[in-house]
Amino acid sequence: MKSIEECKSSGASRRRLVRGLALAASLLAAAVAPAAADVLLPDFAPFPESITSTRAGTLYSSSISDGGVVRVRPGSSEAEAFIKPGEGETRSTFGVLADEKTNTLWVCSNDASFIGLPGPSKVEGSYLKGFDLETGALKVSAPAPHKPSICNDIALLPDGTAIVSNVAQPELLRLKPGGEKLEVWLADPALKGGVDGLAFGPDGNLYVNTFNSGEFFRVDVVDGEAKKLTKLETSRPLTHPDGMRPYGSGFLMVEGAGPLSRVTISGDRANVETIKDFVGPTGVTLVGDTAWVCEGQLGYLFNPELKGKPRPQFHLRALPVEKK
Structure with a gap:
């Protein structure tokens, strides 16, 4: 018969074995977990x-x-209506940004009829809208200070101030926490090339691209204020640069011509390294080690030769990227 000490020792060994097997199983499961799958957008969200x-x-x-805005829950391959077209007095929806600190989904809503996009309602003007990130309830509706304006993309200062690119004017707008109206944060003729994607870098400065002219800029930021605008040299020409997000020590950025690229900054130079080409990409976001790219294919909307022809399919594409 085993002694009490032997039984205790045997039981402890079995527990260690069980824990070891459980750990091995979890590591194996993680190793063989399927990569995120592309999402085909529904017909109501082209x-x-x-x-x-x-x-x-x-x-x-x-x-x-x-x-409108669609939502795709983690692990799902289907998009569901989150903000219905026209809901919250929205019209054509442009930039979106999830702010988990305030539980807000920021949405750029525009009357873009003057560029041939009438949208789902008759609301005039350009707005930055804030919706509850979980319920979709409208929380904020801040108009642009003048016309024409197109609220295009959004980035956040540490204090929660929203900085917005106005692609219809050579300027950046801001909405302070609790504010009710967008105001000019930076206006500069150098941004006349269609200020578009923007993101804050690890240095605390704002980086901005221009869709039409293919330029890349840095805005020096001091105590939340824009102090200096510098045009950066790019390692290759940019063709319709659009959405970008922070990634490691730089950014992920898409261009309408196709590339998803990693952008790194060295002094007044931006190195642009293409990762993969997509079909008319307009935006990118990062979840863990997966980059999600939306293929907007906006060229279809402005090509008269395609008028009346069936719309293409639209996808949110998943691409594994190197962890940073």
Whole structure:
């Protein structure tokens, strides 16, 4: 018969073995877990202009032509209506950004009829809208200070101030926490090339691209204020640069011509390294080690030769990227 000490020792060994097997099983499961799958957008959410995500992996995507915002829950391959077209007095939806600190989904809503995109409602003007990140309830509706304006993309200062690119004017707008109206944060003729994607770098400065002219800029930021605008040299020409997000020590950025690229900054130079080409990408977001790219294919909307022809399919594409 075993002694009490021998029984205790044997029991402890079995527990260690069970824990070891459980750990091995979890590591194996992680190693063989399937990669994130592409999402085919529904017919009611064509021409996505922007994409954002939460840390848990919920995706949100806008529609420049039909308005509204769709949501894709973590692990799902289907998009569901989150903000219906026209809801919250929205119109054509452009940039979207999830702010988990305030539980807010920021959405750019625009009357883009003057560029041939009437959208789903008759609301005039350009707005930055804030919706509850979980329920979709409208929280904020801040108009642009003048016309024409197109609220295009959004980035956040540490204090929660929203900085917005106005692609219809050479300027950046801001909405302070609790504010009710967008105001000019920076105006500079150098941004006349269609200020578009923007993101804050690890240095605390704001980086901005221009869609039409293919330029890349740094805005020096001191105590929340824009102090200096510098045009950066790019390692290769940019063709319709659009959405970008922070990634490691730099950014992920898409261009309408196709590339998803990693952008790194060295002094006044931006090195642009293409990772993969997509079909008319307009936005990118990062969930863990997966980049999600929305293929907006906006060229279809402005090509008279395609008028009346069936719309293409639209996807949110998943691409594994190197962890940073």
